[in-house]
Amino acid sequence: MTVTGAICAGLLPTSAAAEQITVFAAASMTNAMARIEQDFEARTGHDLVVSLAGTSVLARQIQQGAPADIFISANADWMDALEQDGLIEPGTRFDLLANALVLVAHGKDAKPVAIGPDMDLAGLVGDGRMAMALVDAVPAGIYGKASLESLGLWDGVAPAVVQADNVRAALRLVASGEAGLGIVYATDAVAEKDVSVIGSFPADSHPPIVYPAADIAGRDLPAETEFLDYLRGPEAREAFEQQGFVVMAR
Known part of the structure; x- marks a missing residue:
């Protein structure tokens, strides 16, 4: 031209x-x-x-x-x-x-839950796994661990946590069914059709994202x-x- x-x-x-x-x-x-x-x-x-x-x-x-x-x-x-x-x-x-932090579950129609100190998150995970980004290095994992600790839930679920290199990798573990639950950003959940948002973490339970x-x-x-x-x-x-x-x- x-x-x-x-x-x-x-x-x-x-x-x-x-x-x-x-x-x-x-x-x-x-x-x-x-x-x-x-x-x-x-x-x-x-x-x-x-x-x-x-x-x-x-x-x-x-x-x-x-x-x-x-x-x-x-x-x-x-x-x-x-x-x-x-x-x-x-x-x-x-x-x-x-951004905001949410709990996601595998599949499109998972039942919503109320996230708070009285939540039986360990029971919800059961014998499965919960996916998170690296909890000591990656922001989504750091925020997620901070929230769980703030709510008194971390010790009960820590053995079931599988850590991924980044938040999108954690999301893929839930989407594929390799982990039944995951903690990701609200924006990640929008990007994946094979997960359901079942709860949002209180904004005051973790540092501002x-x-x-x-x-x-x-x-x-x-x-x-x-x-x-x-x-x-x-x-x-x-x-x-x-x-x-x-x-x-x-």
Whole structure:
């Protein structure tokens, strides 16, 4: 196609020069980031490379020099650690999203339960397994364990907990029936048709689930600023809200 034809077709990027940026994002953002990647590239002409994994894995990779440009964490503590290491561009960090923690069961029509200190969670698990993300490293697992401890339920179910590398892996264990129950984010449950949300954990039983975003120190590309601005815009908001996130950024 000629340049003139491309302009007429509206195919040229809106930016002066197309750039490639790498975004490290928490695994719980998988579905939303797939849409955001497509929309941002179409709108700007930039190439967005998205790497999804457990927040702890991504943060450690950044600490070890991985070539990330943007980091979106599912946990403020890991972002704090990178900031303390001087790995975050000053003034670029902001709280992007909030989430909730839910109990899911295998299948589409599982019976709802009331989650609280009087709940017989161990009896509900029975001889089966309960899937969680790594409880000492991955945010979803950390939040889940904190909630169970707060409610006095952790000791009763700890022997039945099977830990996965990230929250999406824990979700897959429940969806496949390898675990009868699982603790995941509300947004993960939306993304899987073979599980049922049977209860929501009280918000005051665990630390607030906040997803900060920031520019990683090092390269200084206009596309990085464009992407952070895009995350605050209406297209990204729609993508996040469609997956059940609460958007905090304005």
